[in-house]
Amino acid sequence: MATLAMRTGLDFRPANVYGVWLRHWLAFKGGWLVDSTAIVIEPLFVLLAVGFGIGKFVEDIQGNLSYQEFVAPGIIAANAMWPALFNCSWGAYQRMENHKIFETMISAPVNLSELAAGEIVWGATRAAMTTAAVLLVATLLGLINSSLAILILPLGFLVGLVFGGMGLVYASIAPTQHSMMLIFTLIGTPIFFFSGAFFPIASLHTGLQPIAWAMPLTGAVHVARGLSTGDLGMSHLYGLLYMIGLASVFYPLSFMLLRRKLII
Amino acid sequence: MIRYTVRVGETPPLKDPIPPSFPPLRFRLFVWSACNFLMSDIQTNPIIKAVGLHKDYGEFHAVKGIDFEVMPGEIFGMLGPNGAGKTTTMRMLSSVSPITAGQIFIDGLNVAEEPRKVRDRIGVVAQHDGLDPDLNVHQNLVTYARYFSITGKAAEDRAREMLEFFGMDQRADSGIHTLSGGMKRRLTLARAFMTRPKVLILDEPSTGLDPQARNRVWEQLFRIREAGATILMSTHYMEEAAQLCDRLVIMDYGKILSRGTPDDLVMEHAGSLTAVIRPTNGSGPAVRSKLESMGKDVRERGAALVVHGPEELRKELGQIDNAAVRFRVSTLEDVFLNLTGRELRDE
Ligand SMILES: Nc1ncnc2c1ncn2[C@@H]1O[C@H](COP(=O)(O)OP(=O)(O)OP(=O)(O)O)[C@@H](O)[C@H]1O
Ligand SMILES: [Mg+2]
Numbered sequence: 001m002a003t004l005a006m007r008t009g010l011d012f013r014p015a016n017v018y019g020v021w022l023r024h025w026l027a028f029k030g031g032w033l034v035d036s037t038a039i040v041i042e043p044l045f046v047l048l049a050v051g052f053g054i055g056k057f058v059e060d061i062q063g064n065l066s067y068q069e070f071v072a073p074g075i076i077a078a079n080a081m082w083p084a085l086f087n088c089s090w091g092a093y094q095r096m097e098n099h100k101i102f103e104t105m106i107s108a109p110v111n112l113s114e115l116a117a118g119e120i121v122w123g124a125t126r127a128a129m130t131t132a133a134v135l136l137v138a139t140l141l142g143l144i145n146s147s148l149a150i151l152i153l154p155l156g157f158l159v160g161l162v163f164g165g166m167g168l169v170y171a172s173i174a175p176t177q178h179s180m181m182l183i184f185t186l187i188g189t190p191i192f193f194f195s196g197a198f199f200p201i202a203s204l205h206t207g208l209q210p211i212a213w214a215m216p217l218t219g220a221v222h223v224a225r226g227l228s229t230g231d232l233g234m235s236h237l238y239g240l241l242y243m244i245g246l247a248s249v250f251y252p253l254s255f256m257l258l259r260r261k262l263i264i
Numbered sequence: 265m266i267r268y269t270v271r272v273g274e275t276p277p278l279k280d281p282i283p284p285s286f287p288p289l290r291f292r293l294f295v296w297s298a299c300n301f302l303m304s305d306i307q308t309n310p311i312i313k314a315v316g317l318h319k320d321y322g323e324f325h326a327v328k329g330i331d332f333e334v335m336p337g338e339i340f341g342m343l344g345p346n347g348a349g350k351t352t353t354m355r356m357l358s359s360v361s362p363i364t365a366g367q368i369f370i371d372g373l374n375v376a377e378e379p380r381k382v383r384d385r386i387g388v389v390a391q392h393d394g395l396d397p398d399l400n401v402h403q404n405l406v407t408y409a410r411y412f413s414i415t416g417k418a419a420e421d422r423a424r425e426m427l428e429f430f431g432m433d434q435r436a437d438s439g440i441h442t443l444s445g446g447m448k449r450r451l452t453l454a455r456a457f458m459t460r461p462k463v464l465i466l467d468e469p470s471t472g473l474d475p476q477a478r479n480r481v482w483e484q485l486f487r488i489r490e491a492g493a494t495i496l497m498s499t500h501y502m503e504e505a506a507q508l509c510d511r512l513v514i515m516d517y518g519k520i521l522s523r524g525t526p527d528d529l530v531m532e533h534a535g536s537l538t539a540v541i542r543p544t545n546g547s548g549p550a551v552r553s554k555l556e557s558m559g560k561d562v563r564e565r566g567a568a569l570v571v572h573g574p575e576e577l578r579k580e581l582g583q584i585d586n587a588a589v590r591f592r593v594s595t596l597e598d599v600f601l602n603l604t605g606r607e608l609r610d611e
Contacts, residue, residue, distance in 0.1 A: 011380060019410040026407065027398035095396075104394035107360050108411035109383040263362060264321070 016110045020118020021125070024087075028126075039126065040133040043079035047072065047134060050198065051143070061200060065229065072143035073228035074197030076152055077159060077220040080131045081192065084123035084160035088167030089183050092119055093174060102262060112262070116168055116255035123164025124157045131156025146230030155227070158243050159220045165250025166216065172257035196221045219243045309372075311336045311463060311494045312357065317366035319352050319518075326352045328518040329366070334496055339489055341505045341512030342498040343600060346609040348515040350498040351391050354467050357496065358388045370463055384412065387461030389469050393452045395440050401427070401451060402436040405458055412459040419458075426454040429484060445472045453481065457488060464488065466497040470504060482508055502597040516604045526596055533602050534594035535572040539581045542568045547586035554584065563602065572598065 028035060051068040058067040095101040105115050135152055138144055170183045194204075195217035201209055212218060219239030226236040310333035319327035327349040334340040342350045355361035357368055359379035368375040370382050396404050405423040409415070414422065427433045430450045435443065443451065449472055456464060469485075470478045478501075485495060485508060499505050505512055506526040513523040522529060530536075543551040552569060555562045558580070560571045571581065572594055581589055 015413065016411060019407070022410065023396070023399070023407045026403050027396070030398065030400075099397055100390070100392050100394040101396050103360065103390065103392075104396075104408070105411065107358050107383065107388040107390065107394075108408060109380050110411050111380065263360065 013114055016114035017117040017121060020115055021122050024122035039083045039130045043075060043130060043134045044137055047075050069143050071198060072138040073224035074221045076131055076134045076138060077224035078192050078195060078197040078217060079134055080127040080156035080159035081163045081217055083126035083130050084163040085167045085188055087123040087126055088119050088164040089171045090180050092168055093171040093180050112255045112258045116258060119168055120161055120164035120251060124160030127160025128153060128157040144228050146228060148227045148230050151227050152224050155220055155223055161247040162216050162243055165247055165254050168254035169250055169257055172254060172261050191215050191217050216246050310334055311371055312496060313369040315367045318364045319356060320364045326518055330520050332513055334494060336494050337489060338510045339495045339508050341509035342515060343505055343512055344515035345604050349518040350515060351467055354465050358386060358465050359383055385461060386463045386465055387456035387459055389452050389456045389466040391467040393448045395448055395451060397440045401438050405455055408455050409458045414459060422458055426457055430454045446474055446477045449473055450477060462493060464493055464495045466495060468498055502595060502600055506596045514600060514603050521603045529599050530594050530596060534598035535574055536594060537573055537575055537577045538592055538594045538598055539571045539577050540568050540590045541584060541587045543587045551584060551587045
């Protein structure tokens, strides 16, 4: 039955994902200067302040790695989180609740599985844009030691998929517009600071380390650092798989929750 | 010599009473019945059909078992006070809201089973505009068309055509927030027409429009219908329903109270003539009982009393003591108020 196909996502039109993505691209083009300023300048400030300000007072980490070289890939990976999280939580909530755009889309022949995919892939696109900008600056500053670092770009995209999915899940369960801010303060900020971007997880209390490793960004920071130094091992593969696993859980969860919220 | 043999019980041959014609009668009869046969297929197949439709929101019954059929090419109206269940019904029709019980068929498709195919065929104007504030006027149209696989030049041409059609071609590059309420509504209609849908489901399409824009929209709805589309619409404007709708239903509290053509409904529920009786100060009760003693069905309408009836009412109620009487043609508004009463909804 067709409804079964719809429920299981078998009735899937990829062209609609592109349609939703294109909607975001058009909207982004309309105000790109403002938007990109926010998502590029901010990580650069962090990179400069933390890397060269605080970094002066920090000894080399993990043998011959300067603090700047240590922190740069972490900051790149961690900053990929914000644009995706913002687009798919706050942005999606506005579009859904205040402007009823989701309702417009689903009264056209767009299914929620395609809508959610379009939202998340756009979030990931924004994440990749930020990643590219910060990666370029870090490279120019001489903080990147390996040409493998170009792979941080698709990694940024993956970070975007994870946090886009997470943001959309939250947007579909948040009771009020006010509560949307909580995802940034209660979830975004701790993840940003405790995923090993700014200091090695090994320096945390041993009881806290598993929590830090379980955070959805930790794998990405770890892999980014490996790619930046060119020093890769099995742990990086596990980190990558963990990220892929999270993305593939958040995505179906997001459209199932959206269905519960919108199809009433 | 000619001999006639006349048998008993047999009438002599008569001249054909119908003068010979071309094409011959038998042929005309054949064509007529063939047309009937072909038409009957259209006449008996509604393009929208709702059977025993129910909708519950949790414990609350918003729609309580309604049935209706809309024929191809019709403009079908849904009237009803706030909260009657119009939007709820239309959202079920456009497959964005699950049906609690009952069935809907659109263009032969079961909405519950093939929602996406239904949405491929219909155009929807929701009660809220649902316009995209991050896109300009033109982008709103082409972005929407893309969801129906209308892209590139086809989408551009259609968007231009629609903006002209709705007198908005000067505003193609405007932001949504710079549009007036009426313009937003027109853009929403333009968006629904982008895809040349077979069936249009319009929830209060002309709410918030000025008389000029509303007339424009009516004109466009007629043109769309001439192009072969079927329109199901809700409205709070009785004048609009009377002018536009071939048939309509009046709903309240999730049920259909009455249905028919606007004229039939007026004749059935408000007669042809309405006497509006304005009692002078303080004489309301006396006038009322006088009218009632004449066997009239008296209804309160604002500060006045109204009585419906045939033309003879003019003579009967020409002179009423302590009251000013005025006669006017009965309208759909009379029908609506008679059927749904005076209480405010949503309290
Ligand atoms: N999502 C919902 N949850 C609970 N109740 C709802 C929901 N949507 C509508 N209702 C209720 O269902 C009833 C019918 O609402 P509906 O919007 O269909 O009315 P309507 O005829 O369109 O009214 P209006 O003329 O004001 O647009 C109302 O009592 C309304 O409060
Ligand atoms: Mg309504």
